[in-house]
Structures are given as C-alpha cells and as structure tokens.
Amino acid sequence: MEIIQAKGLSKNYHGRMILDGLSLSINSGEVVALAAPNGAGKTTLLRLILGLAHPTAGLVSTFGNTPGIDHQRINYLCEELAVFPHNSAAGNLQISALSRTRPALDSPSIDTILRAVSLKNSRRSVGRFSLGMKRRLQLAMAVLINPADLIILDEPTNGLDIDGVLWLLALIKDLTTVGATLLMATHSLNDFQGVISRCLVLDRGQIAADFRTIDAEAPLTELYQQALAGSRAGVQS
Amino acid sequence: MIKNIHAEWIKLRRQTAPWVVLLFAVALPLATLLNASNPASSVFDPLLGAEGRSVSYALINSTMLSRIMPLVIGCWVGGVDWGFQTAGMAAHWAGRGRMALAKAALVALFSIGCTLVVLLGSWLIGCWRGRGIGHSLPPLLPAQLAICLATAIWVGWATMALAYCLRSRLVACLIGVVWLMVLPVMLSDLLAPIIKWIEPMNWLGGFVNPAFANLNDLTFVAVRGRALAPDAPSVAVLLATAAFFCFLPWLMDRRRELR
Numbered sequence: 001m002e003i004i005q006a007k008g009l010s011k012n013y014h015g016r017m018i019l020d021g022l023s024l025s026i027n028s029g030e031v032v033a034l035a036a037p038n039g040a041g042k043t044t045l046l047r048l049i050l051g052l053a054h055p056t057a058g059l060v061s062t063f064g065n066t067p068g069i070d071h072q073r074i075n076y077l078c079e080e081l082a083v084f085p086h087n088s089a090a091g092n093l094q095i096s097a098l099s100r101t102r103p104a105l106d107s108p109s110i111d112t113i114l115r116a117v118s119l120k121n122s123r124r125s126v127g128r129f130s131l132g133m134k135r136r137l138q139l140a141m142a143v144l145i146n147p148a149d150l151i152i153l154d155e156p157t158n159g160l161d162i163d164g165v166l167w168l169l170a171l172i173k174d175l176t177t178v179g180a181t182l183l184m185a186t187h188s189l190n191d192f193q194g195v196i197s198r199c200l201v202l203d204r205g206q207i208a209a210d211f212r213t214i215d216a217e218a219p220l221t222e223l224y225q226q227a228l229a230g231s232r233a234g235v236q237s
Numbered sequence: 238m239i240k241n242i243h244a245e246w247i248k249l250r251r252q253t254a255p256w257v258v259l260l261f262a263v264a265l266p267l268a269t270l271l272n273a274s275n276p277a278s279s280v281f282d283p284l285l286g287a288e289g290r291s292v293s294y295a296l297i298n299s300t301m302l303s304r305i306m307p308l309v310i311g312c313w314v315g316g317v318d319w320g321f322q323t324a325g326m327a328a329h330w331a332g333r334g335r336m337a338l339a340k341a342a343l344v345a346l347f348s349i350g351c352t353l354v355v356l357l358g359s360w361l362i363g364c365w366r367g368r369g370i371g372h373s374l375p376p377l378l379p380a381q382l383a384i385c386l387a388t389a390i391w392v393g394w395a396t397m398a399l400a401y402c403l404r405s406r407l408v409a410c411l412i413g414v415v416w417l418m419v420l421p422v423m424l425s426d427l428l429a430p431i432i433k434w435i436e437p438m439n440w441l442g443g444f445v446n447p448a449f450a451n452l453n454d455l456t457f458v459a460v461r462g463r464a465l466a467p468d469a470p471s472v473a474v475l476l477a478t479a480a481f482f483c484f485l486p487w488l489m490d491r492r493r494e495l496r
Contacts, residue, residue, distance in 0.1 A: 052325050071332050082323040086251040098244035099330035125251075142326065 001028045002064070003150055003181045004049055009058035010205070011044055018044045020205030021058065026183060028149075031176055031195060033213070034185040035224050036202035042185035043079055045202065046154055049183070050076055062150065072100060077142035079154040079185075083134050085127030089119055092126055096141040105145075113144050117167070135159035136167075143171065151175060153184035157191055165191055189220035196220065201227045208232075241331050241339030242346075248317050249343070255313040258410065262305040303355040303385050304417055307348035307393030312410040314340045315400030344397050348389040356382055392417065 004026040011019040018041040026032055036042050047053035048060050051068025063070045084092050090110045097105050105113070107121075114121050117136040126134060135158065143151060157165050165188075172182060172195055186192065189199070193216070201209040201224060209227030213220055249255065318324035328336050392413070400409035 047325070050325075050329055052329065068332065071329055074329070076326060076329045078322075078325050080322040080325075082321060082326050084248055084251075084321055084323065086253070087247065088251075091247055091251065095244045095247050095327075096330060098240040098247070099327060099336070101240045101331075101335075104240075104243070 002026070003028050003030075004060075004062055004183065005064075006045075006049070006060040007058055009045075009048060009060055010056045011041070011048060011053070012056045013044075017205055019048070019055075022202075022206050024200065024207055024210075026181065028181055029176070029179055031172065031182040031192075031197045032184070033189060033192060033196045033199045033220075034183060034202060035187070035189055035199060036185075037228075040202050041205060042202055043154055046076075046152055046183070046185055050074065050152060072146070073148055074150045074152060075143050075146060075148040076151075077139060077153045077156055079158065081131070081134055081138065081159065083126050083129075083138055083141070086125055088121075088123050089114055089126055089129075089137050090121055092137055092141055093145065096145045100146050102146060113140050116140065116144060118163070131159045132161050132164060136164055139168070139171075143175075147178075149180060151180055151182045151184075153182070153186075155186060156184055157186065157188045169195055189224055193220050199224065199227075201231065203228060203231055238335070238339060238342065241335055242343050244331070245314060245317075245339050245343045249310070249314060252313065252317075254406075255309055258309050259306060262309060262414075263302060301417075303348075303352040303389045304392045305414075306351040306355075307344060307389045308396045308413045308417060309410060310347045311344045311393035311396035312400045312406045312413060314344050315397030316404065316406035316409060319401075319404035320406060340397060341394060344393040345390050348393040349386055352382070352386045352389045356385055 002025055004024070006022060006024050009019055009022040010017070022045070034042050034045065044053060048055050049062060049067055051066070051071070060067055063073060084095060087095065090105075093105055093110055093113060097103070111121050114137075117140045119133060119136060119140075126137060129137065139156065142153075156168055160168065169192070172192075175182065176195075184192075189196070194214075197212065197214045199209075199211055199213045199220065200207055208231035211223065211227060213223065216223060318327045330336075331339065396409055396413040399412060400406050403409050403412075
C-alpha cells in the first residue's frame, strides 16, 4: 500500500527552485532515509508531505489524501529544537497529548515515557535542560505519545549522545516490527546501517538516486556519495 | 476542542513575561481608577469636562483595563509557538484550524473573564466611593458590559492575529499598546477624526449603534470627545476587520511556511 505519493512536485522560494518536478512513492512498512547535501530541500519536502508548506506545482498525498487531513496518523519530529522551555518535561508531554486531543496523561504514564528517554519527572523547567535532554524530550513528545502509521523524522540524531542514538535505533526497530512506515531526513546514514531499508538521494530538486540498503555491506555514506556522484556525472554528460 | 484549549493554557500559564506585563499594565489604570472615582483630588481633572462627565473617566479606566488584559494575553497566545519554534509541530499535532480555534477560544474566555471582573469591580468601587459608575450609571451597566465584552474579545483576537502574522509577541504587544493607549491620548485633539477609526470600541460601537443608541454617554471618552462612528463606514470597517482576521493570517501562512 502506498503511504506517501508525490508527482511532479515543485517548490519555489522567492524565485529559487528548491524542488523541481520531484516524484516518489513510499510503501507501507518501509524505513526510508532521505539524504542530500545541505540546502537541497529535504526539510521542504518533509513539510510538503506534512501539509505545513504548499507546493508551487504538482501533487503530494499521504494515505491517499491531501496532506494535513490524516495528521493524527502521522508523527513528526522537526529539525529545530522545539520544546516549551517554561514548562516542565511533564508539562511538555501534556501539551503534546492534549494538542492531539488524546486524554491527559496520568503520572505513571508520564513517568514511563520519561524513563524511556532517560529523563526524570521533576518540576524543573525544560529551559534548564541540556541540548541532548531537550532533544530526547522532543523525541518523546513527537513519537511516544501517539501511536502512528507514518513517522517522519527530520535529522533525529541532532544533539543526541551515543546512548541516545542507540535508543533511537532500538525505537525505530520496535516501530518497524509493528508495521509503521518511517521517513527520515538525515546526514548520519551510517548510524542507521542495517535499519534503513531504502535510501533516497535528493539533488537539484529531484530524486537523484533511489537504492535498497537493507543488505548493503559497504558503509551507507559511501553508497550515498557514489550515487550522488553518478547522478551528477549523468547530468553533465 | 476543550483539550486543545487546555494545551494552549498549559503553554501560557508557566510563562513569566505576560503576567509581569499584565501586572504593570493593570497597575496604572487601576490606581487611576481608584483616584478618579473622587475627581476632586484627581490630577486628571482638567480632562474630565463638565460636572456629570466625571463618571466617564472612571469608565475609561475600567474599559481600558478590560482591553489591556486581552491585548497582552492575545499577543502571547498568538505568538507563543513562533517564540519557541514549535509552530510546525504544534500545528501538525492539532491541525492548523483546530489550533487556531483553540487559541481564539482561550483568548475569548480570558477576555470575558477580565471584563466581568474589571467592570463589576469598578462598579463596586464606584458604589463604595459614592461616585463613578456605581453612582451614576447602574441602569446602563448591562449594556456597557455587553459592549465592553465585545471590544475586549475584538482586541484580544486582533492582537493574537497580529502576533501570529508578525511572529513576535513583543512587537505585537508594543503595536497594540501604542494603538490602544498612546495614540488616542497623544493625538486626541489634533487628529480626532482619524482617532475615531483607530479606537476599536468605535468600530463595534458604530456597527451596533442602532441597538445601543442610548449609549452615547457611555462611549463618551474625555480625551477624544463623542466617539460613535457612522453606520455605513463602520460596516466597511467591520468587513476590513474580518479580512484582517481571516485573510491576512492565511496569506502570511502561504508566503511564510510554518516552522
């Protein structure tokens, strides 16, 4: 079943073409990495899929519907460090739950979620947390509150320590076992070796390469660089 | 929807800045209100006009109070997600429309609460001090309450939309305060015809003029003179306001993506 489909997707920002007639299709249960040089439009593509931005041309759909309609079936982690600094960790989790019109979280549920990301339930403001702690909390707010069919992560390893990355890998494996589809924009391809089933390389506004990675023995960054170089050579010739 | 409003309230309640701003914004008019209920000792006496108009000054302060609070809260509720870069995630969690409605509902609830407390409070003070609203205008209190409620909600929503469009709580708050307080007071005589259109109470007052025809004394504002706008232009102004609420944020959304 196709979870995400895009056809001829284009996006202009102030006359600058970010995406140029991009087409892609992601099926249920896939774990897809979106890799690209800086500024190539990874985040823009994710925002278009989520309905947080509007395409200049072309069509994109999630679960066969216009983006935004099925937002409750999608979990999203944004690239920026986005937490509410004046609230406690528990307050941030409550905001996330209530915003999704889920029941307010009780104390044991909050404890469980915070323990899962190695945080303690205290009255301390999140503004005083370290970068890594904020990122763990943000991941919990994005992914652990609401079970979803599609999970979109934008640079999920930003700010995470080694333990955090390992925890994230375990979480992704857990999510895939229950049939969730993952799409993540990342520069840290090697961190996800053996977890990612497919890699999309975005360059010059289009999908420059699309290859299976589940059985890859070479480091994923190497495969990415080869694919990118091959695509650029093809364009030049 | 109640859960979404609750989420917006949790975002707001732990912030320090809006409550500090509110405290300062409330302290001055409240002190003046207490002072003005006895015009003989008020430093603002020259502005009060003829005897019998003195009640208007107490009224100005109470209505001003009932607008400043929604103004500040509107700014913070509208701009909170831009300040913390949570707009994209929050809009995704709730859906854009539901998030906007929750913010508008929270501001409206706050505006209603503030207006009730302030006006009934000032009415009681007036009764206690022997002058002021309580002394002179008890029959008009429900009508005054209605028009102040409408204005307070209007101001709250307007500044919420402003903060959303500008993506800054402080800038929106500054513009709101200048618009609401400084401009009418500083430029009162010089630009009276223009000021008439800046004052939000006039917009609503003008629109509902036929229904509130007997409110002339209520809307008399000492620093600006009589303040009811003509009906036909006020309909145009109301349409422009609707455009401001609906079209401008939508347009800004299209031009500047959520982050």
